[in-house]
Amino acid sequence: MDYNTQIRRNSHSAFQVADGKAVVMLADNSNIFTLNEKGTEIWNLLDTPKTVEEILTALLSVYGETNRATIEKDVIEFLTSSLKERIIELT
Amino acid sequence: MNEHLTLIRDFLLRDDRAGLTEFNIRIGTLGVTVCSAGGDLFDQAVKKYEEFLYPEKFRTEVVIHDLDKVKEADAVKQSFEEYRDLVTYAEGSVFYVYRWDFYGIIDLQQLSGKFIYFYGETFMSYESIIRIFYSILTVVNQGFLMHSSSLIHKGKGYLFFGVSGSGKSTVVKLSESDTCLSDELSMIIKVEGNYIVSGTPFHGELPIYTNRQAELRNLFILKKSPDDFFRKLGDVEAYTSIMRNILFFCDDWGLKQLIFNTTIDLVKHTGVYEMNFTKTNKFWEIIDHGL
Numbered sequence: 001m002d003y004n005t006q007i008r009r010n011s012h013s014a015f016q017v018a019d020g021k022a023v024v025m026l027a028d029n030s031n032i033f034t035l036n037e038k039g040t041e042i043w044n045l046l047d048t049p050k051t052v053e054e055i056l057t058a059l060l061s062v063y064g065e066t067n068r069a070t071i072e073k074d075v076i077e078f079l080t081s082s083l084k085e086r087i088i089e090l091t
Numbered sequence: 092m093n094e095h096l097t098l099i100r101d102f103l104l105r106d107d108r109a110g111l112t113e114f115n116i117r118i119g120t121l122g123v124t125v126c127s128a129g130g131d132l133f134d135q136a137v138k139k140y141e142e143f144l145y146p147e148k149f150r151t152e153v154v155i156h157d158l159d160k161v162k163e164a165d166a167v168k169q170s171f172e173e174y175r176d177l178v179t180y181a182e183g184s185v186f187y188v189y190r191w192d193f194y195g196i197i198d199l200q201q202l203s204g205k206f207i208y209f210y211g212e213t214f215m216s217y218e219s220i221i222r223i224f225y226s227i228l229t230v231v232n233q234g235f236l237m238h239s240s241s242l243i244h245k246g247k248g249y250l251f252f253g254v255s256g257s258g259k260s261t262v263v264k265l266s267e268s269d270t271c272l273s274d275e276l277s278m279i280i281k282v283e284g285n286y287i288v289s290g291t292p293f294h295g296e297l298p299i300y301t302n303r304q305a306e307l308r309n310l311f312i313l314k315k316s317p318d319d320f321f322r323k324l325g326d327v328e329a330y331t332s333i334m335r336n337i338l339f340f341c342d343d344w345g346l347k348q349l350i351f352n353t354t355i356d357l358v359k360h361t362g363v364y365e366m367n368f369t370k371t372n373k374f375w376e377i378i379d380h381g382l
Contacts, residue, residue: 014348016355018326025351027344030334032351034327 001052006091007079008049013087015043024087033087038074049091052079095163095170099194102161103205108154116221117145119278119289119304121228124148125221127155132217139218140292142302153204153224157211168209177223179341186341188223192216197224199231222276222293226338230349233356234280236338239310241277241288243270244375248288248305250277251366252336253313258368262313263299265372273300276338279307279357286360309362309378316367319374321382329363330354 009015012027022040024033035043045058052075059071082088113126114137122145127133137144158164177190184199193216195206204224208216226236239252240259244266251262263274272290279288289304312324312332324332333354339346364382368374 012344014351016352018355018359021326023326023330023355025348027347030347032327032330032334 001076001079001083001090003053003056004051006049006051007046007055007083007088008091009043009046010086010089026086031085033085035078035087039078039082042075042078046088052076055079095167096194098163099161099167099207100196103156103194103196103207106154106205107160111154111156113148113152114140115145115148116140116143116292117149118143118225118291118302119229119234119280119287120282121225121232121278121280122147122149122151123221123224123228124152125155126152127217128157130211132211132214135214136217136221139214142300143292151202151228153206153221155217155220156205156207158207158209159211161207171209177340179343181341181343181345186227186343188340193220195220195223197227199227202228218293222338223340225278225291227341227346229278229280230339230346230353232280233349233353234278234286235350235353236291236293237277237279237333238275238336238338239277240274241272241290242266243272243303243305245379246305247308248272249308249378250279250288250310251313252310252333257313258315258370259313261370262368262374265370266375270301270303271299272303272305275300281353281356286357307357307361309364309382310357311364311366314365314367316369318367319369319371319377320367321374321377322365322367323382324363324365326358329358333357333363 013024015022015024022035022043045055055075111126112129113124115124171191174190179188186197188195192210193206193208195204197204206220210216229235239250240263241250251259260274263271276291276293277288278291279286286307287304288307290301292300294300
């Protein structure tokens with residue numbers, strides 16, 4: 001995965017937001033995941049497919065450039081684990 | 092197989108109701124008119140569902156035919172023998188369901204089910220049809236049927252679920268002064284913003300069920316333990332444990348999403364706990380003191 005990698009939500013998933021957190025169910029195995037605050041923010045950004053760079057830019061515009069290192073780390077961690085769990089997928 | 096499927100499908104779609112008679116049943120808030128040939132199975136159903144019978148006809152109906160009206164009945168029966176598990180598929184809002192002992196078409200827009208059973212001597216198939224129909228009907232009405240026992244205690248509804256042997260029927264036996272709604276299958280449905288738990292006539296170990304309902308306060312997943320204590324489940328744990336115990340057969344993504352949405356909403360509105368209990372009724376003391 002690099003900054004130009006384009007990502008989308010798993011196209012066979014359903015989600016609801018409960019108490020500010022996205023809850024995602026996958027169609028093929030009915031597995032359910034509750035995303036943390038940052039994960040929910042990223043999930044919301046993925047209402048349309050986005051590159052890693054676009055996700056970072058969107059979050060930096062909210063949290064400021066000074067937090068870049070932390071945000072980059074959070075984004076990469078979330079995307080990596082979510083790809084593994086198939087919550088999101090590469091386009 | 093295909094020619095027999097077509098044969099049955101055509102027969103059901105002709106909707107010939109000559110010689111059929113009917114009864115009306117109301118479980119929770121959901122009423123269904125059941126139309127079938129008179130005879131032993133019909134009589135057994137009317138007797139078993141006595142407490143749930145309703146005097147008026149409902150728009151939602153399930154029509155159940157006997158195979159003997161169909162041509163090549165033996166060949167049809169044989170061609171379905173291999174389907175030991177239920178097969179379901181959807182075409183828009185129409186669901187096709189079949190297995191070794193029946194075939195059915197459920198039209199959610201028309202709110203109707205048309206079924207044919209292959210073995211007229213057993214009530215099991217007849218009741219399975221009604222239960223399957225109800226399981227789908229409940230889901231499209233923001234609810235579901237859940238493997239569980241349920242009780243009304245001090246005016247509120249409580250639901251107990253868990254693996255076989257976890258104590259669902261034991262809880263009922265330990266709650267003699269309360270009203271048992273069901274010891275096997277409870278209906279949960281959202282009515283005017285609140286979740287209601289209702290008894291169903293689909294009973295298990297004990298033929299105990301009541302045609303009553305109450306606002307659902309808590310759901311408890313049962314765990315036998317040397318001590319009585321409760322643990323509030325985290326959201327994901329609550330969603331998955333509830334969904335695992337929902338009676339639902341259709342492999343339809345649209346309906347599964349409805350169940351998912353209802354489950355999340357239900358957890359938001361009620362408390363879901365792991366109930367560790369010692370096979371005494373001490374658990375009520377803890378519940379009454381606010382968990």
